Amino acid sequence: MAFLNWLEMLPLSVWVHESPSIWAQPTVMTLHTMGMGVLVGACWILDLRLLGIGPSVPLSAYRWVFRAVAIALGVNVVTGVLLFMARASLWGTAFPFAIKILLVIASAATVLPIRTYVLQSDPGQTGVSSRAKMLAMISIATWAAAITSGRLLAYTVAG
Amino acid sequence: MPSITDVNVSHLHLISNHIPTIGTVVVLALLTIAFFRRDENLKLVGLEALFVVAVLTLPVFISGAAAFTKLAKTPGVSQTAVRLHQDVAIYGFIWLEFAGFIGWLALWGARRHGRASNGLTIATFVLTVMSLIVMGRAANLGGDIRHPEITSGTVAAIAPMDFLQAKISNVMVNSPWAWPASETVHFLGLSLTFGVLLAVNLRILGAMKKVPFSAVHRLLPWGMLGFGANIITGMLFFIGQPKQYIDSAPFYWKVVFLVIAGANYLYLTVFKKAWAGDDSPDWQAPVFDKAMAYVSMSSWLIVLYCGRMLPFIGHAF
Numbered sequence: 001m002a003f004l005n006w007l008e009m010l011p012l013s014v015w016v017h018e019s020p021s022i023w024a025q026p027t028v029m030t031l032h033t034m035g036m037g038v039l040v041g042a043c044w045i046l047d048l049r050l051l052g053i054g055p056s057v058p059l060s061a062y063r064w065v066f067r068a069v070a071i072a073l074g075v076n077v078v079t080g081v082l083l084f085m086a087r088a089s090l091w092g093t094a095f096p097f098a099i100k101i102l103l104v105i106a107s108a109a110t111v112l113p114i115r116t117y118v119l120q121s122d123p124g125q126t127g128v129s130s131r132a133k134m135l136a137m138i139s140i141a142t143w144a145a146a147i148t149s150g151r152l153l154a155y156t157v158a159g
Numbered sequence: 160m161p162s163i164t165d166v167n168v169s170h171l172h173l174i175s176n177h178i179p180t181i182g183t184v185v186v187l188a189l190l191t192i193a194f195f196r197r198d199e200n201l202k203l204v205g206l207e208a209l210f211v212v213a214v215l216t217l218p219v220f221i222s223g224a225a226a227f228t229k230l231a232k233t234p235g236v237s238q239t240a241v242r243l244h245q246d247v248a249i250y251g252f253i254w255l256e257f258a259g260f261i262g263w264l265a266l267w268g269a270r271r272h273g274r275a276s277n278g279l280t281i282a283t284f285v286l287t288v289m290s291l292i293v294m295g296r297a298a299n300l301g302g303d304i305r306h307p308e309i310t311s312g313t314v315a316a317i318a319p320m321d322f323l324q325a326k327i328s329n330v331m332v333n334s335p336w337a338w339p340a341s342e343t344v345h346f347l348g349l350s351l352t353f354g355v356l357l358a359v360n361l362r363i364l365g366a367m368k369k370v371p372f373s374a375v376h377r378l379l380p381w382g383m384l385g386f387g388a389n390i391i392t393g394m395l396f397f398i399g400q401p402k403q404y405i406d407s408a409p410f411y412w413k414v415v416f417l418v419i420a421g422a423n424y425l426y427l428t429v430f431k432k433a434w435a436g437d438d439s440p441d442w443q444a445p446v447f448d449k450a451m452a453y454v455s456m457s458s459w460l461i462v463l464y465c466g467r468m469l470p471f472i473g474h475a476f
């Protein structure tokens with residue numbers, strides 16, 4: 001708790017939380033939402049392909065997804081940390097927030113084996129293993145759950 | 160001195176309120192002529208026109224709600240007449256958006272299979288007829304607001320809570336879960352739309368060159384699913400709490416860029432150039448298509464920015 005309070009009192013945290021500037025909390029939140037759109041959208045596109053949308057397209061054509069995911073994940077980790085710091089004592093002790101973070105980690109964890117699978121696919125390969133299909137289904141569900149739990153934080157914790 | 164925004168929005172409604180009725184008449188005429196001439200291209204033109212009308216009906220509805228709050232303070236204007244007009248307009252909006260969605264599906268299928276499916280085209284035609292009937296009634300009731308001399312009789316008194324708008328608003332504001340749940344669906348929908356347009360636009364800009372454009376094109380209905388979910392939830396917010404939005408500058412920018420993004424969606428669905436290109440890795444999309452890809456991505460980013468900034472710039476909440 002002392003750590004959380006210390007974190008919250010850092011000048012950067014105070015600025016994000018209390019500055020009336022449009023560049024503080026509003027912009028950080030907006031970037032977090034944009035990152036979410038790119039991150040989850042790109043993941044879902046690949047998941048849909050693995051589940052059979054556009055079955056004639058080789059898996060190797062989807063490599064761009066991982067670059068988009070990496071950039072968006074980077075944006076959201078940075079903005080997420082800033083938003084956490086701004087109200088560290090609130091988020092750090094909230095059970096719904098822990099659920100959200102766990103869901104984000106679980107979702108990101110599904111991307112890693114999918115990434116390995118796609119990067120190691122043969123040139124021109126279009127078939128998808130049942131394990132990859134299972135991963136894609138889990139990925140779609142966990143990302144949806146992560147967004148849901150995140151959006152509801154405004155009502156369950158900060159409301 | 161009256162605010163320029165208020166004047167413009169009421170004017171905008173008075174000008175644009177003709178779009179849903181006259182637009183659907185034009186669409187029905189095009190589809191009918193196309194049917195008798197067995198003209199496939201004219202049929203596609205009709206479906207494209209319907210999509211444009213459906214997208215433009217969004218600002219018509221929004222400006223109408225803004226004009227309503229302006230009129231509410233005017234003596235001699237019957238609240239009942241205005242709210243009756245608004246209620247029928249909500250139904251008309253639903254019919255027209257649904258017609259536009261089915262028409263879009265027919266267009267999307269036409270790009271893939273060479274011709275629009277008869278079933279979808281007939282369904283679109285019937286839905287457009289329904290839209291015209293309901294929108295026509297809404298237009299009629301709208302005319303009664305400022306022209307009481309042409310009404311057939313006095314409007315029967317209606318209890319304030321019996322209006323559809325009041326019922327929707329009641330659920331959205333008083334239910335503990337309706338607003339949060341709609342917001343969640345809104346966020347899921349934006350991710351879906353964003354992801355699909357990212358794939359389509361990156362393909363046009365040169366990524367995934369080995370993939371035929373037709374394969375990426377298959378994703379578009381998933382994006383439209385997200386778009387549709389967001390139109391529905393967005394309208395629930397707007398109908399639920401119109402006063403939060405109608406004085407908010409970023410909200411108007413959001414609607415403007417939604418219209419641009421909608422037009423862009425249509426372009427991505429029906430344009431021919433990328434389809435005509437061969438699928439060799441050296442093939443480059445024409446400059447205009449690339450420009451459209453940038454317009455598409457930036458207009459969606461602006462829509463998202465304006466939406467997320469509503470509480471901060473427009474103080475909508």
